[in-house]
């Protein structure tokens with residue numbers, strides 16, 4: 001393409017020699033060079049290498065010198081065309097990409113959760129009303145395919161049940177709870193293809209049940225239902241451990257998309273955390289015979305730096321996120337310390353805290369899944385456990401970074417306002433920092 005436009009550039013120069021006016025030259029540029037450069041630009045420009053972009057922009061600059069008029073930079077042509085195309089798709093209900101432009105339900109549920117949090121912190125009634133508005137919209141688009149709190153129907157239903165309960169709309173709250181419990185059929189069946197991790201699997205459904213019990217009242221979801229879900233998670237883990245011949249070392253083993261992840265979002269740490277929740281009421285024997293050795297198995301995967309691998313087969317010490325690495329595993333270690341009262345877990349958790357302090361300011365963004373706010377939550381959890389001011393200081397330092405939102409050259413996340421990836425997560429964290437004693441990582445801690 002560069003060659004082709006350079007040829008036209010040669011013609012442009014010749015026309016200038018013949019004494020054509022700048023206006024005529026600009027017109028010639030528009031019809032030839034610009035039309036070549038902007039042809040289907042929305043499809044190819046995004047994947048262009050920086051070097052190629054530079055070469056093409058050089059052509060535009062040369063043409064600018066020849067025509068002596070201001071020409072649109074290639075980047076601007078690209079942005080304008082993308083906008084135009086997006087508007088066209090948004091207007092066209094039948095376009096196959098139309099759904100890509102409608103706000104995702106997961107985003108709305110996250111915002112509803114954020115308003116609930118703001119209501120908790122400020123007691124401002126309007127926040128509760130906003131939470132209701134958002135959650136009502138998510139309820140209209142439940143799809144029955146996924147069941148977890150974060151990515152499935154259980155999230156909107158659980159959050160709606162809580163919001164209605166706070167607003168004293170008991171009938172509506174009860175309706176949501178009934179629907180939430182109806183989802184258990186797919187979850188407890190052990191021959192279903194359902195994974196067990198937090199984002200898409202059984203642990204994510206278990207969280208939803210424990211969440212309503214915490215927010216509405218301890219027996220809102222009965223013990224038998226919770227026990228059934230717990231049993232399904234345990235059975236699935238035992239089976240996988242047996243299949244992989246690891247039952248001795250790691251009695252509860254799980255995988256997601258054929259990989260044995262370690263972190264909080266898709267892996268072992270997230271699942272063990274849910275099983276160790278006191279409100280999950282897993283019996284002591286199961287905890288010490290199945291959960292504890294599994295937690296120890298993950299502990300032994302620790303890198304020399306104190307960080308943890310993203311999956312059992314991964315040897316690279318790279319990611320320090322809540323979803324992959326120490327910021328997720330630290331919560332598992334803290335839970336283990338509380339449940340088994342063993343100092344070794346606390347020692348490892350403290351080591352995680354050091355890794356996060358050293359490497360936890362992320363360029364990936366400010367959110368909570370793989371952003372700075374998510375990493376900062378580990379300091380709040382460590383502070384709650386140890387009461388050491390050092391952690392509060394670190395939490396504040398990370399908050400300062402979050403307050404300078406957008407000034408560090410961080411990547412803009414795919415969903416810039418969402419709770420897990422974007423700004424809502426950072427705000428959630430900042431609001432939690434005002435009451436560090438009762439802070440709680442959303443959709444994860446209880």
Ligand SMILES: [Zn+2]
Nearest residue numbers: 321323369370
């Ligand atoms: Zn992530």
